[in-house]
Amino acid sequence: xxxxxxxxxxxxxxxxxxxxxxxxxxxxxxxxxxxxxxxxxxxxxxxxxxxxxxxxxxxxxxxxxxxxxxxxxxxxxxxxxxxxxxxxxxxxxxxxxxxxxxxxxxxxxxxxx
Amino acid sequence: xxxxxxxxxxxxxxxxxxxxxxxxxxxxxxxxxxxxxxxxxxxxxxxxxxxxxxxxxxxxxxxxxxxxxxxxxxxxxxxxxxxxxxxxxxxxxxxxxxxxxxxxxxxxxxxxxxxxxxxxxxxxxxxxxxxxxxxxxxxxxxxxxxxxxxxxxxxxxxxxxxxxxxxxxxxxxxxxxxxxxxxxxxxxxxxxxxxxxxxxxxxxxxxxxxxxxxxxxxxxxxxxxxxxxxxxxxxxxxxxxxxxxxxxxxxxxxxxxxxxxxxxxxxxxxxxxxxxxxxxxxxxxxxxxxxxxxxxxxxxxxxxxxxxxxxxxxxxxxxxxxxxxxxxxxxxxxxxxxxxxxxxxxxxxxxxxxxxxxxxxxxxxxxxxxxxxxxxxxxxxxxxxxxxxxxxxxxxxxxxxxxxxxxxxxxxxxxx
Numbered sequence: 415x416x417x418x419x420x421x422x423x424x425x426x427x428x429x430x431x432x433x434x435x436x437x438x439x440x441x442x443x444x445x446x447x448x449x450x451x452x453x454x455x456x457x458x459x460x461x462x463x464x465x466x467x468x469x470x471x472x473x474x475x476x477x478x479x480x481x482x483x484x485x486x487x488x489x490x491x492x493x494x495x496x497x498x499x500x501x502x503x504x505x506x507x508x509x510x511x512x513x514x515x516x517x518x519x520x521x522x523x524x525x526x527x
Numbered sequence: 528x529x530x531x532x533x534x535x536x537x538x539x540x541x542x543x544x545x546x547x548x549x550x551x552x553x554x555x556x557x558x559x560x561x562x563x564x565x566x567x568x569x570x571x572x573x574x575x576x577x578x579x580x581x582x583x584x585x586x587x588x589x590x591x592x593x594x595x596x597x598x599x600x601x602x603x604x605x606x607x608x609x610x611x612x613x614x615x616x617x618x619x620x621x622x623x624x625x626x627x628x629x630x631x632x633x634x635x636x637x638x639x640x641x642x643x644x645x646x647x648x649x650x651x652x653x654x655x656x657x658x659x660x661x662x663x664x665x666x667x668x669x670x671x672x673x674x675x676x677x678x679x680x681x682x683x684x685x686x687x688x689x690x691x692x693x694x695x696x697x698x699x700x701x702x703x704x705x706x707x708x709x710x711x712x713x714x715x716x717x718x719x720x721x722x723x724x725x726x727x728x729x730x731x732x733x734x735x736x737x738x739x740x741x742x743x744x745x746x747x748x749x750x751x752x753x754x755x756x757x758x759x760x761x762x763x764x765x766x767x768x769x770x771x772x773x774x775x776x777x778x779x780x781x782x783x784x785x786x787x788x789x790x791x792x793x794x795x796x797x798x799x800x801x802x803x804x805x806x807x808x809x810x811x812x813x814x815x816x817x818x819x820x821x822x823x824x825x826x827x828x829x830x831x832x833x834x835x836x837x838x839x840x841x842x843x844x845x846x847x848x849x850x851x852x853x854x855x856x857x858x859x860x861x862x863x864x865x866x867x868x869x870x871x872x873x874x875x876x877x878x879x880x881x882x883x884x885x886x887x888x889x890x891x892x893x894x895x896x897x898x899x900x901x902x903x904x905x906x907x908x909x910x911x912x913x914x915x916x917x918x919x920x921x922x923x924x925x926x927x928x929x930x931x932x933x934x935x936x937x938x939x940x941x942x943x
Contacts, residue, residue, distance in 0.1 A: 416698040497700040498650055499708075520697045
């Protein structure tokens with residue numbers, strides 16, 4: 415099994431308290447779908463809205479996310495899947511893909527000595 | 528060893544490189560579980576063949592000899608590397624690696640399909656898909672791929688390495704997609720092959736109009752794919768399209784290398800054998816009742832191929848085929864080509880209106896065929912000033928020397 419980070423992007427500011435009931439219903443169904451497709455969610459987090467973020471670049475501390483964009487990271491989860499095809503199939507079903515999108519990125523494991 | 532033996536071995540190795548590379552690499556990749564290792568081992572096997580075949584004679588089944596040798600080398604590498612478990616992201620059948628190699632053992636033909644689908648995986652950028660396919664499926668040297676796509680060898684090598692790393696790190700599987708995904712995934716494969724062909728057919732930049740090696744690679748690759756997937760009408764459609772388009776190769780430029788339009792080409796010099804084969808493939812694809820964009824494009828090429836002259840072409844039928852094509856593939860380039868056919872049915876005025884409407888499409892900004900087609904319509908409408916203006920716009924955008932010479936000649940004619 416390989417592990418992937420699935421980064422969830424939603425329209426800024428991606429406030430989890432403003433999630434619609436429809437979206438919530440889709441989210442509720444998601445874990446079952448993940449398992450059905452042969453994956454497993456290892457752990458996952460939702461984030462406070464991007465308006466609460468603070469970015470630091472060098473010495474400069476600024477209000478807001480690191481990159482100003484229409485879509486911001488709303489959360490992420492760690493997905494275990496046999497290969498990228500399964501991971502992508504699972505990621506495609508994530509409700510975030512409706513208004514925003516997701517990025518699937520393999521976790522780094524240091525090469526064995 | 529005799530010189531004759533060496534020469535025969537060299538010929539046999541070159542021949543096996545052309546015919547069997549994909550087969551050997553695909554089978555080795557399954558054992559090695561890593562495309563990089565597989566590629567290295569296959570290269571070594573071809574090198575070993577040069578000496579061994581000169582010494583012992585060419586084996587009955589060169590492909591099987593090469594596969595067995597490359598697999599053995601791959602197993603050696605894996606044994607040397609203790610970490611081989613973690614290095615095998617591609618490995619589908621781990622037991623296979625433990626099996627003894629028997630010379631003469633045939634790999635399942637599916638291996639080549641796995642290789643093609645892995646190289647053309649949608650998670651890879653299109654340019655990486657193209658580079659990987661040429662490198663891994665066709666065995667073309669990285670330097671030659673770089674020259675074909677006019678980038679430095681370093682850039683191309685980095686592109687191939689990056690793609691191979693992504694395949695390993697992200698675990699892009701080494702397998703043929705399931706039936707449900709197949710149409711979409713196959714379309715990506717066909718797009719890559721078609722891109723190879725068009726890059727060769729009208730080299731986007733440079734002095735020669737055609738890069739024969741790329742065209743031949745594309746045709747060869749499609750034939751291989753059709754042999755492996757005989758029931759896919761779009762594979763048939765693509766092969767037909769390539770054959771029917773390439774049948775005009777000898778007539779696309781005159782003795783001085785000047786570009787000739789379809790209207791000016793000597794139809795008696797078109798490759799009849801290719802046309803006959805292409806037409807049969809089109810019929811075969813249409814008989815399945817599942818035509819896609821390649822079969823439709825091939826059908827259009829087929830109507831051109833059988834027409835006695837440009838004027839006597841079945842233009843109304845071509846417009847109908849373009850309508851079908853647009854339904855399946857709503858591309859502004861298709862709409863532009865349709866406009867040319869419309870000009871032959873309803874006249875240049877009707878076509879000009881369609882071309883002008885398309886000019887607003889941002890996807891066609893910078894596409895030199897649009898002003899070139901516009902110029903031709905204006906020329907036919909006897910509006911020389913406007914035509915000259917459009918030819919100049921096209922000239923600003925074109926990169927291929929033969930096409931530039933053609934447009935310059937047309938511009939001179941118009942302003943005379």
